[in-house]
Amino acid sequence: MTTNNKGFLQSLWDFFCSLKLAISLIIALAVTSIIGTVIPQAPNIPEQYIQSLSQTKLQLYEKLGFFDMYHSWWYILLLYLFTVNLVACSMKRLPRVWKTVTEPSLTLDEGLEKSLSLTRDLKLKGGLASLKDGLAGFLSKEFSSPVVTEKDGEVHLYAQKNPWCRLGVYVVHLSIVIIFIGAIVGSLFGYKGWVQITEGTSESKVLGRNNKTIDLGFAVKLEKFSVAFYETGAPKEFKSILTVLENGKPVSGYVNIPIVVNDPLTYKGITFYQSSYGPAGEGGTFFFTVKDRKGGAPIKITARQGESVQLPGGRTMHVTESTQDVRQFIPQMSGPAARIEVHSPGKQPDSFIVFRNFPKLDEDRGGDLIFSYDGSDEKFYTGLQVAKDPGVWVVWFGCTLMVIGIIMAFFMSHKRIWVRISSNGRVVVAGSASKNQPAFQGAFEELTAKMEKL
Amino acid sequence: MSSSMLFNVTTIVYMISMIVFFAFLATKNKQIGLVGSWAAYAGWIVQSAAILLRWKESYDMGVGHAPLSNLYESVVFFSWTIILIYGIIEVKYKYRVIGAFVVPFALLGMAWAQLGLNSGIEPLVPALQSNWLLYHVITCFLGYAAFAVACGISIMYLIKERQESSDGDSPAGGIFSMFPAIRVLDDLNYKAIMIGFPLLTLGIVTGAAWANYAWGTYWSWDPKETWSLIVWFVYAAFLHARITRGWVGRRAAILSIVGFAATIFCYLGVNLFLSGLHSYGK
Numbered sequence: 123m124t125t126n127n128k129g130f131l132q133s134l135w136d137f138f139c140s141l142k143l144a145i146s147l148i149i150a151l152a153v154t155s156i157i158g159t160v161i162p163q164a165p166n167i168p169e170q171y172i173q174s175l176s177q178t179k180l181q182l183y184e185k186l187g188f189f190d191m192y193h194s195w196w197y198i199l200l201l202y203l204f205t206v207n208l209v210a211c212s213m214k215r216l217p218r219v220w221k222t223v224t225e226p227s228l229t230l231d232e233g234l235e236k237s238l239s240l241t242r243d244l245k246l247k248g249g250l251a252s253l254k255d256g257l258a259g260f261l262s263k264e265f266s267s268p269v270v271t272e273k274d275g276e277v278h279l280y281a282q283k284n285p286w287c288r289l290g291v292y293v294v295h296l297s298i299v300i301i302f303i304g305a306i307v308g309s310l311f312g313y314k315g316w317v318q319i320t321e322g323t324s325e326s327k328v329l330g331r332n333n334k335t336i337d338l339g340f341a342v343k344l345e346k347f348s349v350a351f352y353e354t355g356a357p358k359e360f361k362s363i364l365t366v367l368e369n370g371k372p373v374s375g376y377v378n379i380p381i382v383v384n385d386p387l388t389y390k391g392i393t394f395y396q397s398s399y400g401p402a403g404e405g406g407t408f409f410f411t412v413k414d415r416k417g418g419a420p421i422k423i424t425a426r427q428g429e430s431v432q433l434p435g436g437r438t439m440h441v442t443e444s445t446q447d448v449r450q451f452i453p454q455m456s457g458p459a460a461r462i463e464v465h466s467p468g469k470q471p472d473s474f475i476v477f478r479n480f481p482k483l484d485e486d487r488g489g490d491l492i493f494s495y496d497g498s499d500e501k502f503y504t505g506l507q508v509a510k511d512p513g514v515w516v517v518w519f520g521c522t523l524m525v526i527g528i529i530m531a532f533f534m535s536h537k538r539i540w541v542r543i544s545s546n547g548r549v550v551v552a553g554s555a556s557k558n559q560p561a562f563q564g565a566f567e568e569l570t571a572k573m574e575k576l
Numbered sequence: 577m578s579s580s581m582l583f584n585v586t587t588i589v590y591m592i593s594m595i596v597f598f599a600f601l602a603t604k605n606k607q608i609g610l611v612g613s614w615a616a617y618a619g620w621i622v623q624s625a626a627i628l629l630r631w632k633e634s635y636d637m638g639v640g641h642a643p644l645s646n647l648y649e650s651v652v653f654f655s656w657t658i659i660l661i662y663g664i665i666e667v668k669y670k671y672r673v674i675g676a677f678v679v680p681f682a683l684l685g686m687a688w689a690q691l692g693l694n695s696g697i698e699p700l701v702p703a704l705q706s707n708w709l710l711y712h713v714i715t716c717f718l719g720y721a722a723f724a725v726a727c728g729i730s731i732m733y734l735i736k737e738r739q740e741s742s743d744g745d746s747p748a749g750g751i752f753s754m755f756p757a758i759r760v761l762d763d764l765n766y767k768a769i770m771i772g773f774p775l776l777t778l779g780i781v782t783g784a785a786w787a788n789y790a791w792g793t794y795w796s797w798d799p800k801e802t803w804s805l806i807v808w809f810v811y812a813a814f815l816h817a818r819i820t821r822g823w824v825g826r827r828a829a830i831l832s833i834v835g836f837a838a839t840i841f842c843y844l845g846v847n848l849f850l851s852g853l854h855s856y857g858k
Contacts, residue, residue, distance in 0.1 A: 141820050145813050152809035152838075159799040159850055192797045305795070314793060352639070352699045360702055383702035384790050395792045396702075509792030517794060521781045528774045 138210035147204045154200065158191040205302060212295045219292070223285045223536075228271045229278040230540035230552055238540075240563060242570045244549040250277060253543050256576055264569060265539055279541040288556060290530030297527055300520035307513030315508040317394075319344040320402040321501045324367055328508045338392060338508075341367040345378055347399055347502040353456075355449035359383075360396050362504040381506075391510055398505030401444065406500035408441050408460055410476070413492045425462075427500070433491065439464045444498060448477060455480065460495050537562060539569070549573070579633055580695060582626030583652065587686040589619035590655075594683050597676035604754050609672045616679050620659040623686075627656065630697065639699035644713040647847070648693040653713065654843070655685035657721035661771065665725060669764060671756050677728035708786030716779030716804075720839050722772030723811070726765050727836035730829035733761040737826060762825050765832050766818060773811050780804050799850040803842035810835040 137143060162171055167189060172180065187194025227234055235241055246253055254270065254277045261268045261281045268281035315328035315336055324343035330336045345363040352358045359382055366376035366389050373389070381387045386395045406427040413420040414434060423439075425431045430438045441460050445451065448459035457479035464472045476484055481494040535557035542550045551570050555562035593615035600609040630643040643649045662678040665671075689695070700709075736755045755761065783804070784794040795801060814831045817823030823831070 141816060145816050145820070145823075148809050148813040148816065152806045152813070155802050155806050155809070158797060159802045159846070163797065192802075354699065356699060357701055358699065359705075382705075384706040384708075386789065386792065393792055395790065397791070507792045511792075514788060514794065518785070521784070525774070525778060525781065528777055532770045532774055 135210065138207050139214040141211065144204075144207050144211060147200065147207055151200055151204060154191075154197060157188055161188050161191070163192075164190045201302070205299060208295050208298060212292050216292055219288050223288055226280060226282060226285070226538065228269050228280045229273055230280075230542040230550060234540070235542075235550065235552055238552045238554050239559070240554060240566050241550060241552040242566075244551060244570065244574055246547055246549050246573070246576060248547065250543060250545050253277070253547070253549065254279070257541055257543065257549070257573065260573060260576060261539065261541070264572065265537075268539075268541070275545055277543040279539075279543070281539045283537040284534045285536050287530040287534035288536050290527045290532070290534070293527030294524055294531060295527075297520045297524035300523060301517050304513040304516030304518075304520055307516055308511040309513075312509070312511040312513060316397070317342070317506050317508055318503050319362075319506065320503045321345070321347055324365075340373075340390065341370070342394060342506075343367055344504050347504045349399060349446055349502075351447045351449050351456075353449070355451075355453045357450070360399055360504075362396055362399075362506070364394065391512065393509050395507040395509070396504070397507045399502055400505070402501040402503045406444075406498055408444065408498045408500070409496035410460075410462075411494045411496060413494075415490050415492060422496075430465075433464070435466070435490070437464055437466045437491070442473065444500060446500075448475075458495065458497055460498070462493065464489075464491070535562065537565075539566075577629070579626045579630035582622055582629060583686065583690060583695075586619050586623040586626060587683070587690050589615055589622060590659075590679060590683040590686055593619060593675070594679045597673075597679060601673070601676055601752075601754070609675075612675055612679075613666060613672055616659055616675055616682075617663060619682075620656065620663065623652070623656050623659070627652065634697045637697055639697065641700045641704075642710050642713075643697075644709060645700055645704055646694075646698060648689050648695045650713065650717070650843075651685050651689040651693060654717050654720060655682040655689070657717045658682040658685070658724050661718065661721040661725050661768070664771075665764065665768060669767070671760070671764065673754055673756070674725070674729060674732065674764070677732050678725050681724045681728065703790060706786060706790065708782060708789065712779060712782040712786055715775050715782055719772045719775035719777075719779050720843060722768050722775060723807075723832075723836045723839045726768035726772065726832045729761055729765045729768060730832040732756075733758055733765065733829040734826070736761060737829075758825065762828060765828060769811055769814060769832065769835075773808075773815065776804070776808055776811065780808060800842070800846050803838070803846050807835065807838045807842050810838050 161183065162168060175183070183189060187196070191197055248256065258268050258270060258279055261279060266281045266283050268279035271278040271280070313330050313336055315330040317325050317328040319325045319342065321344050324341040326338050326341035327335050328338060343365045345365055347363070348359075348361050350358040350361075361380055361382050364376075364379050364381055364387055366373045366379075366387075376387075376389055379387050381394060381396050383396045386393045388394075408425045408427075410423040410425065411420045412423055412433060421434070423431055423433070425439065425441050427441065430440045433439055439462050442463050444458070444460040446458050448455045448457065452459075455477055457477060459475050459477045461473060461475045464474075466472070472489065474484075474487060474489075476493045476495040478495045478497050484493045535555045537555045538553060540552045544550075551566075551573065553562065553566045553569075593612055596608060596615055597612040599605075600612050627643055630649075631640075634640050634643065644653055658678060659682050662675060662682075666674065732755055736752055736758050739752050740758065756764070780801075783801070787796065787801075788794040810831070814828065814835060817828065817831065
């Protein structure tokens with residue numbers, strides 16, 4: 123029973139240590155990841171897409187978790203298997219590599235000499251002691267300081283460069299595990315939320331995933347929101363001016379902080395990102411000047427959002443929509459504009475746009491009343507993404523480690539030189555590099571050629 | 577002198593370089609090969625000047641930004657990075673003939689940009705107003721370019737391998753006799769990927785940092801992000817496959833070509849077919 127058990131554990135261990143499993147898992151992750159890029163993912167699934175699917179397909183997709191596939195049990199399982207595989211592979215191979223790094227073979231015995239492809243026999247003049255000092259000095263100057271070992275009447279020199287780069291692969295593997303840990307920390311102790319704040323008001327609660335309300339423990343006030351456009355009508359800047367309030371009082375250092383896209387505000391580990399904006403749709407007031415085409419003094423009109431206003435001659439008007447900059451809709455125009463609807467008794471309602479920057483324009487419309495738009499005190503809301511992620515630093519640490527590990531693994535090579543000096547003046551030099559052996563061969567030949575002239 | 581004129585010159589010079597490289601293949605004349613590389617480098621210098629000039633032009637227009645912000649600018653930059661990586665590999669490993677299989681990628685990019693894409697200089701929308709744009713785009717495209725070079729080398733590998741197996745060991749060997757030995761091509765394929773993989777990793781990391789700065793989440797499984805991970809997986813598989821026997825040579829070359837196809841889909845396919853954060857200019 124015990125042996126059987128051991129056999130099972132051993133084969134399980136061997137299974138997870140295998141590089142074939144690693145390649146299979148990596149390819150499986152790559153292939154399955156495609157699914158979620160083709161099928162829309164929650165919560166952004168368009169209604170039409172759902173309707174376009176047949177019942178069987180819909181049920182199948184739902185069962186397989188394809189609509190939130192990166193959080194589906196089987197994808198997570200793949201990631202776990204990948205992690206276990208990664209750790210097992212590293213644990214199996216690390217001790218041997220560690221030994222190569224920390225306990226290099228300091229002497230060039232015959233077995234080692236045969237295993238190396240770069241060896242050279244030199245005939246040098248001088249005694250054992252002078253050759254030892256000469257070659258040690260030479261290696262220190264040209265390569266790196268050697269370790270000197272005397273054994274059986276022979277002197278061995280061992281010099282190496284970048285031994286630690288052999289650990290690069292394991293640094294990369296470790297960094298992946300650290301990034302996963304950071305992601306788990308973030309998902310356990312952090313949250314992503316959203317909040318909508320109207321100008322002049324404050325909010326202390328944000329909406330998290332699954333419509334859960336999260337209390338921030340402090341409040342954020344939107345002092346002002348502004349939006350700017352380029353001449354082409356493309357958006358240039360969305361800016362919220364925020365103040366952090368603790369117990370209703372502004373926190374010093376967090377008053378009137380402008381935040382724009384790519385420049386968020388962080389307070390107590392919670393970060394607010396500019397995300398969207400819009401008219402608050404409440405309390406907005408629009409100002410117009412109305413002139414009768416037949417003459418008479420112009421009248422100032424104040425129209426509140428959603429309210430019908432009386433005009434001369436039994437007519438009424440209301441504002442149907444408005445914008446702070448019309449350029450995004452009509453590129454050749456600029457500035458604020460409002461679409462108004464005028465109802466005349468016994469006639470079809472008349473809907474048209476008036477522009478603040480072009481007050482004369484409405485004359486050309488030919489209506490009995492000539493409108494000009496004087497602007498609004500319409501309030502905006504700002505939509506802010508709210509994120510708390512205590513794991514993000516762990517993730518950045520992992521990423522940095524990954525880059526360092528990759529540089530160690532790919533761009534550095536562990537180079538070793540052994541020299542054996544016999545008492546008869548025979549000197550054997552051998553070398554090896556963990557990477558790019560052909561390039562090292564050139565350097566080795568150059569080095570031994572110089573040695574020969576010593 | 578405008579940047580668009582210089583870009584036209586670049587396109588023509590790359591075309592000349594490609595034709596000369598093909599002549600090099602046909603004639604096996606080393607002098608002709610030298611002219612092919614020189615033409616590629618000359619085109620690259622003109623292109624560098626054009627990119628800098630376009631940068632300056634955007635400042636003259638009052639919307640100054642690095643010319644890396646839309647599809648046109650990215651395709652031009654991609655083409656520039658391909659020649660850069662090719663140059664590095666050529667100077668380092670001295671296999672000029674690779675140019676015949678790499679310069680066409682750069683030419684294709686330039687021709688498409690000049691003929692098919694909107695070359696207007698546009699101001700930066702708020703999401704792109706960040707220094708991360710520079711770090712992210714430069715690292716990603718250098719990575720993509722290294723994969724393009726690896727793909728060109730892999731195509732050479734497959735041609736050479738087929739030609740060797742059909743010709744037996746006849747010494748003449750047709751126009752492909754000047755290809756490096758398949759062992760060398762296999763090695764160069766790995767070397768190019770060893771340049772590309774760290775750069776792609778940096779590209780993904782800088783992209784994640786930028787996303788975290790702009791949206792508060794470093795990873796949201798957006799199609800672009802996911803595809804960059806898929807590409808990363810393919811090349812990670814490639815690098816690990818090298819350690820096991822049997823995944824060198826032909827299979828490695830095929831995996832490299834698959835990897836570049838995934839790279840191109842990540843770069844263009846995602847923008848054209850899938851929706852997400854990277855749909856340029858939308």
